[in-house]
Amino acid sequence: MSFTKIGIIKKDKYSKDLIEFTSSTKNNTTIKSIDNFILKKNGERYSIKFQIKSSEKNKYLLEINSESKKFVEELKGVSEIFIKNENLPILENDEFYNDELVECNAIDENEIIYGRIIRVIDSSNGSILEIENKEKTFLVPFNESFIINVDIQNKKITIKNIANLAEI
Missing domain, CATH: 2.40.30.60 (RimM)
Structure with missing residues (x-):
């Protein structure tokens, strides 16, 4: 189950x-x-x-x-x-459950992979993606200021300025 x-x-x-x-x-x-x-x-x-x-x-x-x-x-x-x-009820095409984000690749607008989502953290201010790459893990708020596109089917999330976020 x-x-x-x-x-x-x-x-x-x-x-x-x-x-x-x-x-x-x-x-x-x-x-x-x-x-x-x-x-x-x-x-x-x-x-x-x-x-x-x-x-x-x-x-x-x-x-x-x-x-x-x-x-x-x-x-x-x-x-x-x-x-x-x-x-679980069936969601609309542009909706998904947070667990579906885990294991998605975190990419930039040019489809360069910067890591993969290892966890979605729920907070009172919204969800936060924990992204792991070879060097470290980093956090990205899951909101429209950062997230450009979510493609659950192809397991990828396009994140604005991810190169800068990965360096922090």
Whole structure:
């Protein structure tokens, strides 16, 4: 069975019964179409049922089902959450899941390869690509100021000024 990371969760600082969820997809339909996700803890996978209490952009406040609370109560810090691939909605042609970016080549406008994406980091300010080349790893914000084109089919992402970014 295959899984796709859909975001991160952490305990809500104001309530012991709620958790904060930051989605790694901008597709709200994905999140609103599911009522459970997979939490990976100590190598085991647990299905967590929830209800969305509120949302703003890609951030959600979730109420956890009473049966699932025991798994969430022990959370410390931030935890990644997943969904079964079979439960993912089909996206539009110009949309993709962050996990699909991993292993893509990071290229410039002339198709020169500067490395490959090894990880997508979710932050409160958006996603960040971690790119690895022979010499080092470097970070590039995943936003329209840097990203020119994403070609999932051919596993390449065109990045503006990547030569300069790779030298920092």
